[in-house]
Every structure is written in C-alpha cells, then in structure tokens.
Amino acid sequence: MSAFDDQTEVTVTLNGSVQTRKVNDRKHLADFVREDLGLTGTHLGCEHGVCGACGVLVNGTLVRGCLTFAARLDGAAITTIEGASDAGMIDDIKQAFVQHNAGQCGFCTPGMLLAAHELCQQEPEASRAEIREFLAGNFCRCTGYQPIVDAIEAVLRKRRNVP
Amino acid sequence: MKAANVRIARPATVEEALALAAEFGPDAKFIAGGQSLVPALNLRMASASVLIDLAALPSMKGISEEAGQLVVRACTTYTQARTHPKILSSFPLLAKGIGHVAHAAIRNVGTVGGSLALADPAAEMPAMALALGARIKVLGQAGARMVEAESFFKGLYETDLADGEMLAEVHWPTERWDAWGFQEIARRRGDYATAGVILLARARPEGAPEVRICAFGVSSRPCLLPKTAQAVAEAIESGRTADDAVAQACTELDIEADSHTPAETKAHLLRVLLGREVKALTESYRERL
Numbered sequence: 001m002s003a004f005d006d007q008t009e010v011t012v013t014l015n016g017s018v019q020t021r022k023v024n025d026r027k028h029l030a031d032f033v034r035e036d037l038g039l040t041g042t043h044l045g046c047e048h049g050v051c052g053a054c055g056v057l058v059n060g061t062l063v064r065g066c067l068t069f070a071a072r073l074d075g076a077a078i079t080t081i082e083g084a085s086d087a088g089m090i091d092d093i094k095q096a097f098v099q100h101n102a103g104q105c106g107f108c109t110p111g112m113l114l115a116a117h118e119l120c121q122q123e124p125e126a127s128r129a130e131i132r133e134f135l136a137g138n139f140c141r142c143t144g145y146q147p148i149v150d151a152i153e154a155v156l157r158k159r160r161n162v163p
Numbered sequence: 164m165k166a167a168n169v170r171i172a173r174p175a176t177v178e179e180a181l182a183l184a185a186e187f188g189p190d191a192k193f194i195a196g197g198q199s200l201v202p203a204l205n206l207r208m209a210s211a212s213v214l215i216d217l218a219a220l221p222s223m224k225g226i227s228e229e230a231g232q233l234v235v236r237a238c239t240t241y242t243q244a245r246t247h248p249k250i251l252s253s254f255p256l257l258a259k260g261i262g263h264v265a266h267a268a269i270r271n272v273g274t275v276g277g278s279l280a281l282a283d284p285a286a287e288m289p290a291m292a293l294a295l296g297a298r299i300k301v302l303g304q305a306g307a308r309m310v311e312a313e314s315f316f317k318g319l320y321e322t323d324l325a326d327g328e329m330l331a332e333v334h335w336p337t338e339r340w341d342a343w344g345f346q347e348i349a350r351r352r353g354d355y356a357t358a359g360v361i362l363l364a365r366a367r368p369e370g371a372p373e374v375r376i377c378a379f380g381v382s383s384r385p386c387l388l389p390k391t392a393q394a395v396a397e398a399i400e401s402g403r404t405a406d407d408a409v410a411q412a413c414t415e416l417d418i419e420a421d422s423h424t425p426a427e428t429k430a431h432l433l434r435v436l437l438g439r440e441v442k443a444l445t446e447s448y449r450e451r452l
Contacts, residue, residue, distance in 0.1 A: 006170035025214075026166040028201070047164055048202035055268060061242070062268045067201040071171050072216055118267055122242075136352040137266025 008071035015039075015083025023070045030054040030065030033080050041081040041110045045139065052138030053107060055114040056080055062118035081110035090117050093155050100151040104142035111138050116152045120159065128153055166204040173216045177223070177331070180215050181304050184327040187213045193329055194218070195238050198265070198273035199281050223276075223331065226250070232298075233335040237276025242267070244275055254335065256295065256343045256361065260287045263345075266353045279315070280330045282322045282384065285355035285421070287347070289316055290379035292333060293387060294361040300332035307331070319383040341365040341372070342447055346436040347380070350423070356380030357424050358432035362440040364396075364448075371400035372448070376437065378416060381429040386416040395441055399448050405441045412437050 005024040012019055014037060021036055028047075033039045033056065045051035047066045054065035057079035084090050093116045096102070103109045112135070119126060119134045126134065131152050132145075140148065171194075174180040184191055191213040194200055203209035217223050223238035226247050233249055244250055245261040264270055264278075264287050278288035279299060292299070292312040299310045301324060315323045324330060340363045347359040361377040374396040379385040394408035413430045420426040 005168045008171060024168075025171040026169050026204075028166075028205070031165070047205050049198065049265075049269060052266070052268065061271045063272050064198070064268050066205065067198055067269070068272070069171060069197070069201070069214075072173075072218070115267070122267060133352045134267060137268060 008074070010071060010074040012073055012075070013077040015079055015086065025069065025071045027070050028066050029056055029058075029063070029068040029070045029073065029078070032070035033065065033078070036070075039080045039082050043107055043110060045107070050137075050139070051108075052111040052115060055111040055118075055138075057084065057114060057117075062114055081114060084114060084117065090114075092158060093117060093120075093151070096151040096155045096158075097148070100147045100154065102143060102147040102151040108138060108140040108142075112140070112148055116155065119152065120155065124156065124159065126156060131156075164205050164207060166201070167207060167210060169204065169211055169214055171214045171216055173219055175220075177220060177302060177329070180217060180220065181302065181327065181329065183213065183215045184329070185304055188326065191215055193280070195223075195277035195280075196240060196273035197277075198269045199277065199283070217329070218274075228337075229334075231337055233337055235275050235333045235335065237280075237330050237332060238274050239276070241265075241270035241273050241275065241278075245270070253337060253339075254295075256340075256345055256363070257291055257335075259345045260291045260361070263287050263347050263349075263356075264353070275333060276330045279333060280322060280324060282316050282320055283355065284319060284382060284384050285357075285359075285380035287356065287359070287379070290359060290361055290377050290385040293385045294363060294375060294377035296336055298334045299330060300334065301328050302331045303328040309334070313387070316384040321384075339365070342444055344440040344443055346440055348432050348436065358429050358436055360433065360436040360440055362437075362444060364444055366451075371396040374399075374444070376412075376440075378412075378433055378437075381418050381433050382416055383419055388412055388415045390415050391437075395444070399445055405445060406438075409434055409438045409441055 007022050009022050030042050033042050042065050043053040045053035049064050049067045056065040059077050090113050115138050192211040194214040195217050218238050223236050225236050227234050241261050245258050250257050297312045299315050301308050310323050342364040344362045347356045358381050359379040363375040364372050366372050374392040376388040376392045391412040395405045398405035418426045418430045
C-alpha cells in the first residue's frame with residue numbers, strides 16, 4: 001500500500017487563466033482552490049453539502065465545492081467568488097447586499113452571493129417565497145436571513161426593469 | 164472532515180467501467196454526480212479504494228424519445244432533466260418532484276440514475292419511478308437487462324443491481340395521466356421527505372377511474388398502495404366519501420421510523436398528505452362531470 005495519496009494532473013481554466021496542477025484524488029474543489037491555488041474566498045462550513053458556504057461556479061453553474069473532487073475537473077472552467085467579483089458578474093448583487101446590510105461576519109457571504117447569482121440565472125421571476133426556498137441551501141448564523149432575501153428581491157426587481 | 168485516500172479511475176467506455184468494477188469488486192464504487200457518495204466519503208461513513216467515474220462517459224448523458232418511451236440516461240443531472248422540454252411538456256410530475264430534491268447546487272451535479280441506484284427510501288426520484296411505472300436498464304459484463312421499478316427497489320438502500328452492475332438508463336412510459344399530485348413534508352425545503360405521497364389518476368372508458376398511489380419516506384422503500392387506490396377510485400366514482408380508504412391506507416404498508424421521526428408520526432402524516440391529494444382529485448373529478 002502506497003504511503004502517498006493517488007494523484008491526478010488536471011488542467012483547468014481558473015477565473016479566466018489556464019492552470020495545471022497535480023492534485024490528490026481525494027481532495028475536494030474547495031480545498032483545491034483554497035490550498036493549492038491560494039483563493040480563500042471559498043469557505044468550509046460542514047463539508048457534507050448542506051451549508052452552502054463552499055459554492056463555486058463550474059462551467060458557469062453553481063456547485064458544492066466540498067462535494068466535487070478536483071481530480072474530476074480536467075478541462076473545466078472554474079470561477080470562484082474572487083473571479084466572479086473581479087469579472088463584474090455580481091456587481092449589482094454586491095451593491096444590494098451592502099445597501100440592505102446583508103453581511104455581518106461575512107462567512108456565508110461568498111456562498112450567498114453565488115447562490116444569488118445562480119438564482120438570477122435559473123429563476124429570474126422568483127417571488128419572495130421562491131427566493132427563500134432557493135436559499136434553503138445556504139446557512140447564515142448572523143443576519144436572520146431577512147436582509148439577504150431583501151437584497152436579492154431588490155436585485156431581481158431592478159434586473160426585470162432593464163429593457 | 165476529509166475523504167480517505169481513494170483513486171479516481173476514468174474509463175473511456177462503458178466496457179472499461181464494467182471491467183474495472185469486476186476487477187476491484189466491493190472495493191470499487193461507481194460515481195456519477197457523487198452528491199450522496201461524496202458526503203458519505205467525507206464523513207467516512209462509506210469507503211472505497213477506487214471510484215469509477217461515469218460522468219465523463221458521453222453515452223451516459225442525455226434524454227431522447229425511443230419507441231414511445233422517454234429515455235433518460237443515468238448521468239443526466241436533475242437540473243438537465245427538470246428543464247428539458249420533453250419533461251416540462253409530458254412529465255410535469257417529474258419537473259415538480261425534482262424541484263423538491265436538495266438544493267440548486269446539488270441538482271446541478273446530482274443525477275437521475277445515481278438517485279435510483281442509491282435507493283434512499285425518502286428520496287423523490289425512486290418514488291416517481293415507481294409511481295410512473297418506469298423501467299430501468301441495467302448493464303453488466305454479461306449484458307443488458309430491463310427491470311421494472313416495482314422489482315428494482317428491494318429495501319433500505321437495496322436494489323436489484325448485482326455486484327459489478329451499472330444503472331445505465333431510465334425508461335419512462337409516455338401514456339398520459341388526467342390528474343396528478345405530489346405532496347411532501349420535510350423539516351426544511353430540500354431535506355429528505357419525512358413523508359410523501361404521489362397520486363395519479365386517469366379516466367377509463369367506463370366505470371371507475373384508474374388511480375395509482377405511491378407513498379415514500381415512510382418505509383424502507385417507496386410503496387405502491389393498490390388496494391387504497393382501488394378503494395379511492397370506487398368511492399370517487401360512486402360519489403361516496405373516500406375518507407375510509409384514506410384512514411385505512413397505513414394498513415397496506417409497513418411504516419418504519421427513521422432517525423428523526425417515529426412510525427406513528429409518519430403514519431399520521433401519510434394520512435394527512437393522502438387526504439389532501441384525494442380531496443383535490445375528488446373535486447376535480449366532480450368538476451369534469
């Protein structure tokens with residue numbers, strides 16, 4: 001039995017730039033971006049898929065970083081919260097979060113922002129009740145959720161007014 | 164918590180995948196979306212020395228219509244299924260039920276086939292396969308076989324899949340139903356069902372309608388309730404109340420507690436959900452007359 005973990009070489013487009021790394025097969029995507037790529041905006045809360053803090057975009061769609069083995073992502077486009085923010089993908093969502101006081105400690109916030117982004121893509125007509133149901137996959141210990149829902153409601157309203 | 168060391172093997176073909184499963188035996192597990200398997204590995208409640216990656220196989224993805232059936236390949240994600248035009252137009256029950264599965268991030272990766280192969284008794288997908296009379300295509304080194312959903316789900320996390328066999332496709336019959344209902348109670352949106360009921364009904368040329376009832380989350384596997392369904396159909400057709408049929412429903416299956424909910428509570432919830440479905444069906448039946 002080998003003393004070392006099984007590894008795979010993966011080439012990914014990370015936040016727009018091509019990166020090749022050797023990664024332990026058992027390492028999940030959240031640990032990969034945090035430890036191997038130095039991007040610590042993706043957070044770990046539960047490591048079994050319920051808290052939503054580990055959200056990452058893979059090929060444009062939201063996934064759980066803790067439930068994705070990085071070794072399976074050869075050829076994928078990965079966008080972390082840093083990349084989404086730098087690329088201007090979530091400017092209006094960030095602004096609404098600030099305006100509505102939707103962040104306190106900030107631990108859930110990257111996951112919430114990406115969940116909001118995913119909601120805008122999948123359910124742009126969502127009602128307040130549907131926003132709340134969509135966000136059931138993201139836990140927050142600080143805000144009591146209302147300001148987060150308020151912020152997202154405001155974003156959807158504003159986006160719908162764009163001709 | 165982190166998963167223990169495991170090797171992820173990427174077969175290029177289904178044959179290679181089956182050969183790997185035969186070579187490594189019980190030490191190997193197929194991985195599709197991994198949205199149930201990876202948390203189990205992370206929590207070290209499951210173990211494997213090899214994961215056989217199916218999601219990269221192109222023949223394992225996609226939805227098509229073949230010989231009057233809708234064929235959903237095993238590694239189709241919940242999101243892909245839920246938004247597919249054929250599912251939206253012809254299988255509104257599936258679109259509704261999939262919306263109750265977990266959360267968007269998990270639906271984007273988790274697969275239809277993976278859910279059926281795991282056979283969690285509180286999962287929505289196995290219940291819908293049973294309710295709609297789906298057939299499952301199983302591949303092994305010896306060849307392919309088709310299994311009716313009624314024969315596929317045997318018990319708690321137990322299916323008809325033999326060692327080394329892979330769930331490849333789900334075939335959904337395209338016959339129409341006049342009425343359908345899906346009810347689920349869970350502590351939070353996206354949780355596994357504490358109790359769930361699916362009801363389907365269609366008129367016959369003469370006599371009582373055909374009714375099908377499936378209960379899930381209340382036993383070791385999803386269960387059809389044909390006696391209850393027949394009693395409900397007859398009550399509706401003769402204009403009597405179906406209350407007795409609903410009250411007796413729990414005698415038709417073995418209700419089992421789980422780690423969160425005692426059996427008595429599950430039985431009560433089953434009667435409540437079934438009562439709602441039957442009431443809705445009765446009213447819509449009266450309106451049609």
